[in-house]
Amino acid sequence: xxxxxxxxxxxxxxxxxxxxxxxxxxxxxxxxxxxxxxxxxxxxxxxxxxxxxxxxxxxxxxxxxxxxxxxxxxxxxxxxxxxxxxxxxxxxxxxxxxxxxxxxxxxxxxxxxxxxxxxxxxxxxxxxxxxxxxxxxxxxxxxxxxxxxxxxxxxxxxxxxxxxxxxxxxxxxxxxxxxxxxxxxxxxxxxxxxxxxxxxxxxxxxxxxxxxxxxxxxxxxxxxxxxxxxxxxxxxxxxxxxxxxxxxxxxxxxxxxxxxxxxxxxxxxxxxxxxxxxxxxxxxxxxxxxxxxxxxxxxxxxxxxxxxxxxxxxxxxxxxxxxxxxxxxxxxxxxxxxxxxxxxxxxxxxxxxxxxxxxxxxxxxxxxxxxxxxxxxxxxxxxxxxxxxxxxxxxxxxxxxxxxxxxxxxxx
Amino acid sequence: xxxxxxxxxxxxxxxxxxxxxxxxxxxxxxxxxxxxxxxxxxxxxxxxxxxxxxxxxxxxxxxxxxxxxxxxxxxxxxxxxxxxxxxxxxxxxxxxxxxxxxxxxxxxxxxxxxxxxxxxxxxxxxxxxxxxxxxxxxxxxxxxxxxxxxxxxxxxxxxxxxxxxxxxxxxxxxxxxxxxxxxxxxxxxxxxxxxxxxxxxxxxxxxxxxxxxxxxxxxxxxxxxxxxxxxxxxxxxxxxxxxxxxxxxxxxxxxxxxxxxxxxxxxxxxxxxxxxxxxxxxxxxxxxxxxxxxxxxxxxxxxxxxxxxxxxxxxxxxxxxxxxxxxxxxxxxxxxxx
Numbered sequence: 001x002x003x004x005x006x007x008x009x010x011x012x013x014x015x016x017x018x019x020x021x022x023x024x025x026x027x028x029x030x031x032x033x034x035x036x037x038x039x040x041x042x043x044x045x046x047x048x049x050x051x052x053x054x055x056x057x058x059x060x061x062x063x064x065x066x067x068x069x070x071x072x073x074x075x076x077x078x079x080x081x082x083x084x085x086x087x088x089x090x091x092x093x094x095x096x097x098x099x100x101x102x103x104x105x106x107x108x109x110x111x112x113x114x115x116x117x118x119x120x121x122x123x124x125x126x127x128x129x130x131x132x133x134x135x136x137x138x139x140x141x142x143x144x145x146x147x148x149x150x151x152x153x154x155x156x157x158x159x160x161x162x163x164x165x166x167x168x169x170x171x172x173x174x175x176x177x178x179x180x181x182x183x184x185x186x187x188x189x190x191x192x193x194x195x196x197x198x199x200x201x202x203x204x205x206x207x208x209x210x211x212x213x214x215x216x217x218x219x220x221x222x223x224x225x226x227x228x229x230x231x232x233x234x235x236x237x238x239x240x241x242x243x244x245x246x247x248x249x250x251x252x253x254x255x256x257x258x259x260x261x262x263x264x265x266x267x268x269x270x271x272x273x274x275x276x277x278x279x280x281x282x283x284x285x286x287x288x289x290x291x292x293x294x295x296x297x298x299x300x301x302x303x304x305x306x307x308x309x310x311x312x313x314x315x316x317x318x319x320x321x322x323x324x325x326x327x328x329x330x331x332x333x334x335x336x337x338x339x340x341x342x343x344x345x346x347x348x349x350x351x352x353x354x355x356x357x358x359x360x361x362x363x364x365x366x367x368x369x370x371x372x373x374x375x376x377x378x379x380x381x382x383x384x385x386x387x388x389x390x391x392x393x394x395x396x397x398x399x400x401x402x403x404x405x406x407x408x409x410x411x412x
Numbered sequence: 413x414x415x416x417x418x419x420x421x422x423x424x425x426x427x428x429x430x431x432x433x434x435x436x437x438x439x440x441x442x443x444x445x446x447x448x449x450x451x452x453x454x455x456x457x458x459x460x461x462x463x464x465x466x467x468x469x470x471x472x473x474x475x476x477x478x479x480x481x482x483x484x485x486x487x488x489x490x491x492x493x494x495x496x497x498x499x500x501x502x503x504x505x506x507x508x509x510x511x512x513x514x515x516x517x518x519x520x521x522x523x524x525x526x527x528x529x530x531x532x533x534x535x536x537x538x539x540x541x542x543x544x545x546x547x548x549x550x551x552x553x554x555x556x557x558x559x560x561x562x563x564x565x566x567x568x569x570x571x572x573x574x575x576x577x578x579x580x581x582x583x584x585x586x587x588x589x590x591x592x593x594x595x596x597x598x599x600x601x602x603x604x605x606x607x608x609x610x611x612x613x614x615x616x617x618x619x620x621x622x623x624x625x626x627x628x629x630x631x632x633x634x635x636x637x638x639x640x641x642x643x644x645x646x647x648x649x650x651x652x653x654x655x656x657x658x659x660x661x662x663x664x665x666x667x668x669x670x671x672x673x674x675x676x677x678x679x680x681x682x683x684x685x686x687x688x689x690x691x692x693x694x695x696x697x698x699x700x701x702x703x704x705x706x707x708x709x710x711x712x713x714x715x716x717x718x719x720x721x722x723x724x725x726x727x728x729x730x731x732x733x734x735x736x737x738x739x740x741x742x743x744x745x746x747x748x749x750x
Contacts, residue, residue, distance in 0.1 A: 055642065070581070152598045156599075180584075268545070369585075370585070374563065
């Protein structure tokens with residue numbers, strides 16, 4: 001479209017705001033912004049007026065008051081005398097925990113199903129198509145409830161483990177699968193800092209050791225690469241790397257006196273060890289298989305987007321199909337897979353708010369459920385919930401976009 | 413594109429939110445039905461029967477108010493609410509009154525700005541356990557897994573009770589009574605706790621009610637009663653005095669059977685005032701003279717409602733206990749009709 005570039009003559013007239021293409025778009029945007037601001041102001045004043053009429057106000061004091069209720073899964077210290085704010089933090093950590101776990105497993109399921117859906121094996125291909133179509137097209141809430149109900153109905157209660165000839169037995173005398181959750185041996189340190197109860201410092205030491213091992217093995221690999229580049233002979237690094245991974249951490253664990261707390265029946269429940277609660281398992285598994293089906297389609301699309309010539313060229317070099325997929329096709333497919341993967345991770349995080357259906361204490365259940373209900377501060381709680389999910393979603397999006405920028409095709 | 417933004421914004425602005433809280437009585441009359449919040453289903457208190465008709469102790473209160481105000485006990489729209497949604501439904505005006513075994517507490521009355529119009533059931537929180545566990549006292553429940561309806565006063569009482577007795581438990585939060593029942597029966601929790609009346613009602617629906625026992629401890633006071641929004645005192649009075657009329661009717665021996673006869677030939681002036689043959693109590697409420705008569709005629713007096721829905725002759729089998737008339741040593745005490 002060609003427009004005249006001659007400078008307009010004459011003074012500025014008000015009608016030019018609408019008639020002149022130089023100003024028109026700005027004018028309309030300003031009008032839209034004013035209308036939007038007025039609308040928001042109207043909605044806010046309406047809310048304020050209605051609240052005033054009902055004798056209510058907006059205040060966040062309730063966050064500092066004792067919550068008064070207990071939570072069944074807490075990653076930090078919490079009891080019924082803790083504040084509502086701490087209950088919200090417990091909920092936030094639980095949300096992040098299940099979202100993190102589900103993102104990992106959904107990715108694993110998705111990549112496997114997506115790759116296998118393109119398999120040459122008819123049965124495998126159809127099975128995966130079956131999985132994707134079934135799980136993608138039934139709402140996730142239904143899956144959560146189905147899995148939780150099956151868990152409760154099929155797995156034995158702790159009572160079944162009691163008696164001389166119990167109906168259910170612990171597997172290897174170490175693991176107990178009950179309808180309240182899975183009990184596994186829990187590690188603790190007998191000589192650790194802070195006594196047998198231990199403190200987080202012990203685990204920080206272990207993690208620091210593993211990080212050290214990671215950098216050491218990277219250095220070994222870099223050295224091997226340099227040697228190979230210089231001499232053409234690649235030194236065998238397998239044993240050195242295995243030693244670097246295992247020896248330091250075993251030594252650290254031995255010094256701290258690692259021991260295992262085996263779950264055992266005590267009173268009404270299993271006591272000791274680590275408990276992975278039934279609600280967490282149901283929610284985690286349901287989110288994983290549901291979102292995994294979507295990710296499978298992303299992966300399939302990504303693989304199909306890679307030119308068939310790439311596969312053929314790689315095969316012509318004599319690579320076997322598995323290596324063709326891992327070394328040639330998937331790295332290129334990643335560029336197509338990552339952007340939709342970001343929204344799947346966001347979906348997992350947001351869908352985790354369905355946790356209350358199975359009694360998992362996420363942020364929607366604590367702040368947006370019990371606290372809201374006990375204090376009656378609905379508007380404040382929902383505002384805080386919205387802020388939390390918004391911040392988390394933007395953060396996930398930001399981090400994943402950084403990763404996307406790192407792996408996407410560099411065009412120069 | 414830009415135009416559509418403006419239009420969109422105008423549309424939103426045009427949707428003005430709720431008008432000022434008008435008189436609920438006028439709204440109900442204009443609508444022709446009473447919107448009454450009840451539980452999602454608790455047999456004996458409020459649950460649809462086989463024909464889909466709502467029946468129960470709380471339902472009768474809704475129907476009595478509808479009979480008094482609209483002249484028709486069936487002009488009620490029952491809105492099922494959960495422990496979490498009930499207050500929002502009432503505060504937002506979705507329902508005109510809530511009759512849903514809701515505990516009268518200080519903060520609900522003052523902080524949430526509701527108005528409790530009386531107590532129709534004096535209750536307390538109890539515990540139900542399977543007999544095979546061999547537990548005889550709630551103090552033996554150390555380490556137990558407890559199913560609890562989330563967002564209720566029982567949730568807070570539970571935490572207080574275990575804390576006060578220095579024993580631990582693991583809460584399993586659930587939304588509705590039906591879910592709690594399912595998890596309790598599957599053994600996903602050792603104990604189910606809620607109001608003792610609710611436990612009895614739930615147990616009555618079990619296949620083998622005898623396998624489950626209610627522990628002797630009652631750990632809280634739970635005065636349950638209907639409530640309305642704060643600020644509409646006329647409407648609050650109607651609900652309050654309808655409930656009082658049912659209680660007074662039992663005290664004065666007025667029942668659904670003899671109400672017609674009592675209205676015409678009684679020599680007790682309070683009965684005459686209650687049933688509208690003397691004085692103008694109905695007009696003071698903004699209703700006609702027969703308001704209380706209709707409520708009693710269609711629903712029966714308090715004692716009849718109790719006996720029909722939750723009394724000892726029903727599967728729920730609750731004794732009157734605290735809910736007997738004050739003249740029989742109970743707590744039911746209606747202010748006089750004069």
